[in-house]
Amino acid sequence: xxxxxxxxxxxxxxxxxxxxxxxxxxxxxxxxxxxxxxxxxxxxxxxxxxxxxxxxxxxxxxxxxxxxxxxxxxxxxxxxxxxxxxxxxxxxxxxxxxxxxxxxxxxxxxxxxxxxxxxxxxxxxxxxxxxxxxxxxxxxxxxxxxxxxxxxxxxxxxxxxxxxxxxxxxxxxxxxxxxxxxxxxxxxxxxxxxxxxxxxxxxxxxxxxxxxxxxxxxxxxxxxxxxxxxxxxxxxxxxxxxxxxxxxxxxxxxxxxxxxxxxxxxxxxxxxxxxxxxxxxxxxxxxxxxxxxxxxxxxxxxxxxxxxxxxxxxxxxxxxxxxxxxxxxxxxxxxxxxxxxxxxxxxxxxxxxxxxxxxxxxxxx
Numbered sequence: 001x002x003x004x005x006x007x008x009x010x011x012x013x014x015x016x017x018x019x020x021x022x023x024x025x026x027x028x029x030x031x032x033x034x035x036x037x038x039x040x041x042x043x044x045x046x047x048x049x050x051x052x053x054x055x056x057x058x059x060x061x062x063x064x065x066x067x068x069x070x071x072x073x074x075x076x077x078x079x080x081x082x083x084x085x086x087x088x089x090x091x092x093x094x095x096x097x098x099x100x101x102x103x104x105x106x107x108x109x110x111x112x113x114x115x116x117x118x119x120x121x122x123x124x125x126x127x128x129x130x131x132x133x134x135x136x137x138x139x140x141x142x143x144x145x146x147x148x149x150x151x152x153x154x155x156x157x158x159x160x161x162x163x164x165x166x167x168x169x170x171x172x173x174x175x176x177x178x179x180x181x182x183x184x185x186x187x188x189x190x191x192x193x194x195x196x197x198x199x200x201x202x203x204x205x206x207x208x209x210x211x212x213x214x215x216x217x218x219x220x221x222x223x224x225x226x227x228x229x230x231x232x233x234x235x236x237x238x239x240x241x242x243x244x245x246x247x248x249x250x251x252x253x254x255x256x257x258x259x260x261x262x263x264x265x266x267x268x269x270x271x272x273x274x275x276x277x278x279x280x281x282x283x284x285x286x287x288x289x290x291x292x293x294x295x296x297x298x299x300x301x302x303x304x305x306x307x308x309x310x311x312x313x314x315x316x317x318x319x320x321x322x323x324x325x326x327x328x329x330x331x332x333x334x335x336x337x338x339x340x341x342x343x344x345x346x347x348x349x350x351x352x353x354x355x356x357x358x359x360x361x362x363x364x365x
Contacts, residue, residue, distance in 0.1 A: 079318025230322020
């Protein structure tokens with residue numbers, strides 16, 4: 001080959017190599033692709049005026065990304081996500097033959113659940129876990145106790161609830177009520193002879209290695225590890241107060257626990273993949289009643305919600321003074337959890353948080 005021919009061959013190879021490199025390496029001047037999760041967190045802070053927001057997203061490959069906006073990452077009060085932990089313990093006891101899902105509450109707590117239109121002889125354990133018991137809620141009556149750091153026994157909040165009449169006869173409707181889970185927690189304690197917190201720790205937290213998750217002890221108003229501050233607003237436009245330190249005892253089996261976004265992702269992933277319950281009990285937990293025309297359903301302490309990209313995800317969510325949390329996992333192993341460091345005074349922010357969970361799960365599809 002002549003020198004001129006070799007030069008022409010070299011130029012053709014160099015040109016081809018340059019073209020391949022251009023396809024594989026982004027241009028130095030190209031703008032980076034915006035991250036929709038980070039954008040969504042920033043929007044919650046800017047537009048919804050939440051003091052801070054944080055998220056953890058896990059893809060099918062197990063890769064985890066953590067985001068924050070206006071807040072540090074860390075432990076938060078997870079509110080009603082606690083219900084899923086309580087339900088898991090109840091269903092484990094069902095699998096052991098120690099509790100019956102369709103057994104009346106009175107079998108375990110004779111004479112305790114009585115009120116106007118309320119009779120524990122006609123309410124089953126399943127109806128407690130699925131919010132179809134008709135038991136009235138007590139939440140509106142205990143906010144002052146939570147903010148005032150006043151300790152309440154489970155029986156105190158149950159007595160508060162039983163001052164009201166039943167929402168409907170058992171099994172004839174659906175209404176979310178924290179009272180259901182207070183009664184479920186009392187059943188766990190009666191059957192096991194141990195505090196609910198110990199049973200959750202022994203049966204769920206330690207086996208899964210949830211190192212940042214715990215059930216606060218009576219009188220514990222703090223959050224143990226690094227954490228963002230929690231905030232509260234009495235009404236839209238009212239001053240925002242730091243309410244990080246509260247007494248969550250009024251929430252008890254319905255909402256007292258503390259965790260992190262990462263630990264919640266691990267918990268719900270393990271639950272849905274059979275790491276906590278036998279197949280029969282997991283199937284019962286995933287059997288839902290529809291929640292209006294939203295496409296969502298409520299099982300036994302577990303909710304399903306539709307995804308905009310198809311399919312659905314399983315989780316719960318939680319609100320407690322200072323924090324709001326939403327998230328869950330998909331059938332194929334994606335997981336996302338988002339927390340804002342305020343308990344919003346309207347439903348708009350909660351919808352925006354749920355929309356961000358949808359964005360995170362669909363992005364990782």
